[in-house]
Amino acid sequence: MRPIWAVARNLITEVLRMRALLIFSVCVLALCTVGFAFWLHTTDGRADQETQTFLSYSLSFSWHYLAFFTIFTSIATISRDIKRKEIYTVATKPISRAGVLLGKFLGMALLNLVLLALVGGTIYAAARILQRTEPTTQDERLRMAELVFTARHAVTPPLPDVAEQVHQQIEKDIKAERTRAREQGADLDAQTIRNMRFALKHDYTKQFILRQRTVPPGQHIIWHFANVKPAQDASDLVFIRYKQDVSITPRDLTIAGQWAFGPDPDVIHTGTHLTTHNSIRTVHEFAVPTSAVSDQGDLYVAYRNPPANAPTTIVFPPKGKREIGIQALYVATSFEANYLRTLLAMYLRLLFLAVLGTALGAWLSFPVAVLVLLIIFVFGLSSNFILDAVKWSAGDLLRTFARAIVLVLPEFAAYDPVPQIEKGRIVSDQLLFNASVFMLGIKGSLAALFGYAVFRIRELARVIV
DSSP states (O other): OHHHHHHHHHHHHHHHHOHHHHHHHHHHHHIIIIIHHHHHHHSOSOHHHHHHHHHHHHHHHHHHHHHHHHHHHHHHHHHHHHHTTTHHHHHTSSOOHHHHHHHHHHHHHHHHHHHHHHHHHHHHHHHHHHHHHSOOSHHHHHHHHHHTSSEEEEEOOOOOOOHHHHHHHHHHHHHHHHHHHHHTTOOOOHHHHHHHHHHHHHHHHHHHHHHTTEEOTTOEEEEEEOOOOOOSOTTOEEEEEEEOEESSOOTTSEEEEEEEEESSSOHHHHSEEEEEEEETTSEEEEEEEGGGSOTTSOEEEEEEOOGGGTTOOEEOOOBTTBOOSEEEEEEEEOHHHHHHHHHHHHHHHHHHHHHHHHHHHTTSOHHHHHHHHHHHHHHHHTHHHHHHHHHTOSOHHHHHHHHHHHHHSOOGGGGOOHHHHHTTBOOOHHHHHHIIIIIIIIIIHHHHHHHHHHHHHOOOOOOOO
């Protein structure tokens, strides 16, 4: 183990000797953290929005900068040793080639840990300074604490099962289309029918779900939120976050609403009532006491569209597989704990880049390894966009190929914790588990084993007799 630690210490020493790189890194990171916070302090925006912007941009920029630093350094640290023949002084020592790669990775892991801790600590301190200096009223301070410096967990009601309705409607449309084609002396081939089913399934699913999220005047809708586990402190509240659309836009762009909430399914008659008058197409929240949640974590929320709104119909718009029309939010942990979870998720992605950089540098030249890893990096950041782009492709082969690539390459976008902490949401255990097990544990291990297998049989020098 001592030789491995020696390789790790040697890597850190080499990086510390690059004073120009270190000075440049410190200046850039300081400018984009402290400098950005100072610039936001001079603007006239809302305090909570300024702090959210600071957390989002500073954390994102810092991670991307450290990612590029990891890519170039992890590749250069071993490919340069091989090119300059400095690897000979290491290979002749009592250490295996696996130990060399492990030492290089360990050095990058420690270096990233120190850098991320410094940057994360600076960003946290700047954010707390903004919390004290930006709010000018008590309402702004409360809003800052409720929306930014918190870690709320979001619970969404289950989407209705409309699969059977969608299937029947699709088959009806295909039958009608085949009838029209046969009247013209043709017929639909199997590929065309498959493409129609794929395209119509998305449209009809969204359409039928939207119908069940529509509330005509005089009618109501009830949502069930399960596993709502607010903190035990009686002062903690559950927040109902919702967004309303309308069939007919009112002149003043506002709409009235009647709400009821409580632990009983018959919430319309047994729950606590609340009247709202809010702007449409805007996200709003109202607080619910923890007493409205049952001991089993059940919360029922009802909305009634008053007859006075006629003829306007209210819509709580869904999006994709996640219901964003209405959510229940409750405080799950402290901001500090959530911030550490954010840094951990960022660190796991840096570790994966260090694994790939070390593996690629062990068998490719520096320019080629950098190019390959940058391609993987860009794909990982845009994996969601690529999947959406090929989703509507006419060929099944392209969709299958894109899914296969996603299974092999990392999905950095899926493991990004910044959007969560920016909104005051908790970085979920599922995100950390997927990043550590699937990305780093499985994909990272496969990349490391492949790099070691090539490095083990690679000829570093020829023996001349």
